[in-house]
Amino acid sequence: MRKVWKSLAGAVSALAIAAAGLVGVATASADDTTDSTASGSDSITITNLAPGDTYAAYELLTVTGASGTGADAKVAYALNSKYTAVLQQVTGQTTPAGIIDYISKLPDDAFTGAGSSATTGGDAAAVRSFAASVMAAIKDAKLEPDQVQTAAAGATSVTFDLPLGYYLFNQTVNGAPSTNTNSSFIVNTNLSGSQSIAAKRGTVTLTKKVKDNDPNGDVTGSTTWIDSADYNIGDKVPYILVGTIPANYSSFDTFKYVFTDTLSKGLTLDQSSIQVNVVNNPNTSTASAQNITKYFTVATSTNADGQTVLTLTNDNLKAIQTADDGTAANIGPNTQIVVSYDATLNSNAVIAGDGNPNTASLTFSDNASNDGSGETTSTTPEDKVAVFTYKVDVNKTFDVGKPADNDLPQFTLYKYTGTDANPTASSEGWVEYTNGLETSATKTVTANADGTYTLSFQGLDAGTYKLVESHTPGGYNTAAPEVFTINADHEITSDDPKLLGTTSPNVTLNIQNTSGSMLPSTGGIGTTLFYGIGAVLVLAAGIGLVVAVRRRRA
Template sequence: MNKVLKGLVAVAASAAMAIAGMFGAGTAMAVDTYRITVPESDTHTYSVYQIFTGSLSKDNTLGNVTAGKNFNENNGAGEGGANLTAAEAAVKIAELGSTADDTTKLATISKFVDLTGVAFGSVSKDAPLDAAAGYYLLKDSTTVTGDDASTLFIVRVNGPVTVNRKADKPTFEKKVKDINDSTDSAATDWQDSADYDVNDNVPFQLTATLPTDPADFAAYKTYKLVFHDTQSAGLTFNSDSVVVKYGDKQLNDGSYTLDTPATDNHTFDLTIADAKSVKDTDNQAITVAAGGKFTVEYTSTLNENAKIGAEGNPNEASLEFSNNPNVGGEGETGETPTDKVIVFTYELDITKTFSDNGNPAVNDLPKFKLYKYNNDTSAYDTDLGEVTVTKGPDGKYTTSYKRIDDGKYKLVETHTPAGYNTAADTLFEITAEHDIDSTDPKLTALKIGTTEGNTTTGVVATTIVNQKGSNLPSTGGMGTVMLYVAGVAVFVLAGATLVMALRRRNA
């Protein structure tokens, strides 16, 4: 309502009233009868309440004011709570002038209209309304729900008019950051998908942008925001990581409440009861304006339940917001559509083969360790643990690393079966592509080196071969053995000869 109450004249004295510029020219139907219309783009239906009737002059001034169908005779707006007549009420409204804001004007005007009775009529884009010259209040006929807001009550001296709806609402989005500590330790900008290793902390952000129309936002006495967040089983919410900001100013704990788990089956609900009265961490009031942004940032840990591959691990959120400025923002709310981001993770499958197609003993199977390259230290120093190869029913020797990120890796054989040579360290890189700006992000490509992986299962595979140990020749053959035997025989013969000589001597 940029201009309000252009003209309204009492029976005893004319008084100009500025009126909201919410209506454009329509078509007169007959003398003192005018048509109210709604634009094709407006899907709302409005109840029309007749406050005053009278005669309309060329300059849009209403004279000969009398009570309309919905004039509230028990208004108590006079001195000592006395009721004002229609003519007196018109004068009181006219005294508001054009400088008062819409909320102030409506606070006065609403005293003189009875919204509990049957409305004078209704109007929509498909059903215009013909009405006599007068002063009317229009409001949404039904409670507004979903991603919508009720219009601020429209008040107008009726000439031929077209409704110009005044109902702004906030916008909402959810984002995630992607950090590849193997190739670049810097995080990406906020986007719609990411990939991570198990046990990594994943950063998320929720953003609510307030209604951009200053008049619409000012019409709310209070403004409620509720962030609803729902995470998949593969993500564990870290409640102690939550930071709430307006612009670059962090809100103190008293400016919001955090419920986790929430009673509505959400992972958490974060409520700012009144966005117009929040404080920073120094307990200083924050000035909140139309178009301002509230953000909620937090982390969740990718856990052992995380889905591998294209299914991913979705994280969804929506924003509940005040949607009726006519009740001050208390109680009535709408809710934005759900916004979704996805965290992907992958699996490395390792197949072990032996050059001689041998079968090592069950208690002597190969073991491996996987190391991830750390961009900060320029070394493969992130140990992802040791795994043991197992023999499957198909006779294949395999093992795997589940829930790993894209990046650079080194695979090291830490135990080699007897009779085989330890395989050389294997260096490789896993790369992945996924939608970073989409309402429904998808995993679009997955590779290990130049070999395609499976985007559906999230699996990349490699094969490590153990070479059989060589049967090396030894020095010295049977001649040496025979020499040993002959030497022993000579030694035995000499002993026997000595014994016999001693016996003869004794005889």
Template sequence: MKKVWKGFAAAVSAAAIAATGFIGATSAYADDPAPAPAPTTGSITINNALTGDAFNAYRLLSLTNSGSAISYDLIGGVDSAETTALVSAINTTNNNKALVAPATTASDNVKNEFKDNVIAAVDAFKGDDSATMRKFAANLIAAIKTNNVAVTGTATANADGALVINSLAPGYYLVDQTAQTADENGDNVNTLSAYLVDTVIAGQTTSINLKKGTVTLEKKVQDWNDTEGKPTNPTWSDSADHDLGDDVPFQLTGTLPTNYDRYDTFKYIFHDSLSAGLTFNNDVRVYAVNGQGDAATEQEITKSFTVTAPAAPESFTVTNANLKNITEDDKGAAVTINNATKIVVRYTARVNENAMMGSAGNPNTAYLEFSNNPNNGGEGTNKTPEDKVIVFTYKFVVDKTFEGADAPAENDMPEFTLYKYLPTGTDGALVATQIGQPVKVTGNATDGFKAEFPRLDDGKYMVSETKVPQGFSKAPDTYFEISATHSEGDNPALSTLKVTFYKDATFTQTAAEPVDGVIDTGTVTVDIENKAGSELPSTGGMGTTVLYVAGAAIVLIAGIGLAVTLRRRQA
């Protein structure tokens, strides 16, 4: 702010010179037309405004100027609403020092001294970005509303962001942002601007920049192919596929506004919602990340946050009531949090029996709630739009047929066991690892016979008939690979689902062309046929009976042969 009384003497001299010049000019050019009247109002242009931003302007001091010389005065005297608001804000900002307005009947000298003290106190808060100035502005808007100071001008941003408050009487103004436009979901990623204070001069436009910022949230999930092995640093994506029982890693990344330094308190709350197919493992970790790329450093600050389980549909929240209070990480080392810092939350959730298979998937959303008002202690919050990731899972179905005979009895149905090839052998060699328990074929001749293996992800598998019904031969083992692609972006989706069959466990020679799965249900299917035939004999089973019958036949034949031989000898 310009010094109030700076150049007062110069202003007087300039006025005198101007008057002399005016008189002389009038004498010399008496017949010239009268000059245009001097402007009596000014305006404020607000930069960086968005459509829907709204502002009120309050005039607290009047102003007169002559050239570069500026003089302020009280509006409405020592007891006006404007003066009372100024005095209240000054006293509060200066730790309740008593600047007392004189009575309206006081002498002009007393009133002038009081006016000088008010203007000098306001001038002492100079420095748009100083902490004292921010405190004074916050106290001033509170006093303005308490004392019902009239709004002098209003403005709303138009589509291209231009905003002007016109026809303002010269003076000292405070500009207060009163509204933001949220989207259809009530989300708004911007903070309110800090209070703006500046001077309006007749005939001039005062340009001021909004002191606000933007907050964003990004949610990601990790994906990898178990058969290929989990990489050291899996990619963070918008979609993934996982098996039943997998612990799926998730990550939330929040940013801070550019005007973060203008806040005394800054609330920061992650809201996370998991679908019914995922069980939260309650293993949240929070980090402060500074720097970019390979140069980025992260420090754990989990102890500074509280994890709670709110009411449905949210699964949990991760809350810090005031980021400004975080000065150390969990190990006691100093930590820096500024407007370039990212706050990162990581946790896992397990795929459970409720996981949806196919294109519906298991969506998971999160949004960030944050302080949006750097004034009045940071009261009020906005929230980011929800960001969604999705976890897909699939189903493998054996369609069972029986050749040359009726289906076996229900209590003699075949059973199949599923194996997944994982790099658990020497030097990462793939080893067939059993997935779950054997599954018994169920169904009927009308609807077909099936064995289902739900909630699988991509990878290489083998399905083996581990219980063969009597009267049938064991079906050959089936080797196959499930593969899928899913899109990224705001609405990730399951794009393709295929199954490829191979001749053996080397997975080098295909047995047939890849077959498309059913995306809606996430189903891939194989036809496996049992051929009629005898099993190898086994103790205690049908094989033993066969041996008994064959032995008896041999004994009978031998007896007949012996009897014939004896009869011949007797003859």
């Protein structure tokens, strides 16, 4: 049954969901006459796709006649009998005339999404609801699409060669599920002349960062968020997770958003420090934050590797209307959801090596074609950051003998906090060093079974240190203070940050105690002196005897 439809094409050419971003093409109206020249086919190309994206086309109405162009175009439509029952169910109309009239009254100017018109894309909620209902009814009726196209490897578009008609396009496969949400439905009239529709795909990303604490350490002057840092054991380490909102966010009725963060055993989560903010206009001078922590369910668990797993779950971002301070919450494509928290580097921390990583991911609703109800979700790739910490080892030797077991050397460790570029042992600014593992700055050398003597301080941040022998065994000279620097060099921008260079930043010192001066022989000032004096006396006595004899002979 045919019905000449006046002004329908003007509406349907603008019917696009925000994520699909319909580029308005043929506008048309209809009057009481038809033109058989409307027979034939033409093409619709959907662009801005990822390889593997798949779209299905459903011809809801056929074009039975058309004449004129632009604002003067006139089009006549008829129901495609394949979808008659579906359209009757969705519209509540029983006649073709009633169904076409229902569709013609769908708004064509209610654009509230990323665009403001048919040509820049938008979101007419009534159209989205109509398209979702039609697609649901098609699935229930188990009707196959009229044509299916998949973007080939390396391609960013698909082209449909179709009879002239009024079509519903539905993305059925997301070619990049780790980051992209499915495009919404697209409804459009295909008239004479090839048309191009840019799908406004939605991308969700997750970025995890850590902040370094030492402006004089490995990242000079660093106060920015980076991918690796170094700390003392016992320090609190700040982290952030930054999630984005897809461009087709307005096409969803509900939107699930779940952060998952796994902390290594060397990190202890401070749950009280967790905060979630909406950041408006990120990366601009006008950026502002709104606290929405109360809308996220926070949970922790321990995995099979003994690591802490933190999850922050919101089942529907769309339901958040106000921030914690009562102001209107502005969540949309120009915002970010930012989680911040602290974790303490604990005594289980790995020294140097691969460091103490934690990894995060973001799970989100990915299918606007299913009303964004959480029916399907995707998860971003994991993003990893790492925190490093180091140690100093001391090999203690003695040039002669060895000390008594109850009189072993002791050393005190100091860290430099002054301003000298190249501090010496006598510079101002040395403070005794302790951390969450090394609770005393002074330690006693250990006598090992193999006859060696060693000492170690672990869990040190990058920086300059001084080791001073604070107790010297009897019979030995005190070793000179040792000034050393832990130079940490690690990747600050990496998906899997590692220490750089071929040498470890761990420091090894070799410190020797030398014995004192040789003591004099037994007998006070020594028998040699007495022997010398005796020889002189004997010689003098001999000379005296010779003189006496000569006098007598004279």
